[in-house]
Amino acid sequence: MIKVLLAEDQGMMRSALALLLDLEEDIEVVAQVATGDQIVPSALDARPDVALLDIELPGCSGLDAAADLRDRLPSCKVLIVTTFGRPGYLRRAMEAGACGFLVKDGPVGDLAAAIRRVLAGERVIDPGLAAAALSAGPSPLTPRERDVLTAAVDGATVADIAGKLHLSQATVRNYLSAAIGKTGTRNRMEAVRAARRNGWL
Amino acid sequence: MIKVLLAEDQGMMRSALALLLDLEEDIEVVAQVATGDQIVPSALDARPDVALLDIELPGCSGLDAAADLRDRLPSCKVLIVTTFGRPGYLRRAMEAGACGFLVKDGPVGDLAAAIRRVLAGERVIDPGLAAAALSAGPSPLTPRERDVLTAAVDGATVADIAGKLHLSQATVRNYLSAAIGKTGTRNRMEAVRAARRNGWL
DNA sequence: GATCGTGCCTGACAAATGTCATGGGTCCGG
DNA sequence: CCGGACCCATGACATTTGTCAGGCACGATC
Structure with a gap:
């Protein structure tokens, strides 16, 4: 059995x-x-x-x-x-x-x-x-980029994310920008969707 | 039977x-x-x-x-x-x-x-x-606000939405702003989530 | 020990986004 | 007929977001 x-x-x-x-x-x-x-x-x-x-x-x-x-x-x-x-x-x-x-x-x-x-x-x-x-290959996102992106899933602003992760707002924007570039998308929302679709979150 | x-x-x-x-x-x-x-x-x-x-x-x-x-x-x-x-x-x-x-x-x-x-x-x-x-009451969104919001779900830009619905970009921004106000949220992404959670889309 | 990737940050700039006031149009109910 | 909704549009404005060029520190790798 x-x-x-x-x-x-x-x-x-x-x-x-x-x-x-x-x-x-x-x-x-x-x-x-x-x-x-x-x-x-x-x-x-x-x-x-x-x-x-x-x-x-x-x-x-x-x-x-x-x-x-x-x-x-x-x-x-x-x-x-x-x-x-x-x-x-x-x-x-x-x-x-x-x-x-x-x-x-x-x-x-x-x-x-x-x-x-x-x-x-x-x-x-x-x-x-x-x-x-x-x-598809492995995730191109660095751990930190992944963190920032997951913190952005529910529509949080840059300030929210910076607060939650104890980062500077400019840093958050940089990571977001990197994630957008690596996912080949045009903005945060698309980047989040693309990363999710690939199971990178 | x-x-x-x-x-x-x-x-x-x-x-x-x-x-x-x-x-x-x-x-x-x-x-x-x-x-x-x-x-x-x-x-x-x-x-x-x-x-x-x-x-x-x-x-x-x-x-x-x-x-x-x-x-x-x-x-x-x-x-x-x-x-x-x-x-x-x-x-x-x-x-x-x-x-x-x-x-x-x-x-x-x-x-x-x-x-x-x-x-x-x-x-x-x-x-x-x-x-x-x-x-919760009925949806506070007007039909057009709903259209614009649904067009925004996948991270489309204002230009995308305007093109898809044959509207002016400024008009799209107005509807988006109205939807954000009515859902009590701070940006597009939150508005989309809130509307979805309530089944307004 | 030099180089590289990563994490963290800054500052400045352009573009996109959100807000507001305002106007004109339609259509419906009082 | 008038007021009130909704629809569509403008233009101006402040804010947020995305981009780019840099700088510093750390650990790993060569």
Whole structure:
């Protein structure tokens, strides 16, 4: 019997997946969590064979949790299941030690199949997405540029960002300008969108 | 047997819901679509008793489709099932003649229950959300302000918006300024976010 | 030990953005 | 018919944003 942990914030999706996976004869959902910070504690308690992790979770990203899991519970394989097939996400998932990366796009049947393949030691990755991740290359943003850009996502002004990061306003403008240049965009808002689309935030 | 149409763009969610609903003895999923513009044709073909519509769909909004359905297939009850419990969405859903409004938050069991209640003539609405929708009031934005703001969502410049809507740049700035004032925000980006959060776009 | 990339900063400039006052047009309800 | 909404537009203005050229310090790498 394959023991599965399920981390997914959307209640309906989580309960639906849990029900359907439990219908499989060789799969048992032993833990369900809705936030990122519950993943590791719950996994240490329930000792699953596979962890199905969404990326965009409240509390803590599924990618961070995956890296934690690799250290704290190496026996547990990680399968990332996400809405957005962003190249940077795939890259970071691999760096965090994930064994598979699935977009919530295909039928649910794919999920059970992926679980079995991951447990068999295979790596499960959407081929088209893998190509995109490789062709897109890694993030061109320096850590600081990333910080400034993430601080700008919700429409904060330069002054806001400078205050939050304890930087000079001129410095913030410089980082923003660099990010705009590297993303090939025309302003802050486009830069944020481009960076997000690539999973660089 | 209750015949159901399912409109949902996320493949995994769609197939999961279809499977689970088909497990119910009195429910049968007679049509599944992934885009908004397929809803009405498919409904006219399959003649469902209830249509389960997501709002944010490619092609055409589930809300628009709901209004269409009311005219073209009045026998079909509409149940909106959405990720985002935005007050404006609920309001528009009601105006479009929807019989129920569900957030994808609770367990899937809620869904089957809601279907049966809607078919029994009840209205199914999350009480907390209803309160929020009433307290938030209707959108303060004029149609034109809404247009300009939606054209600004992806970081377009004033010139872009003016070109797309065939307006003067100064006019665009005025509408933007009005929208910023009405949303109580400090710039374009915040105004867009605020309007989106309320479902005014 | 020199060079390079990075982080942090400054100052100055041009361009884009947000605000305000003002005007003319339409259309609708009192 | 008049007032009040909305639509579209101007022009002027202050502020914010984006760009560019520099400077200093630090650690890594060669």
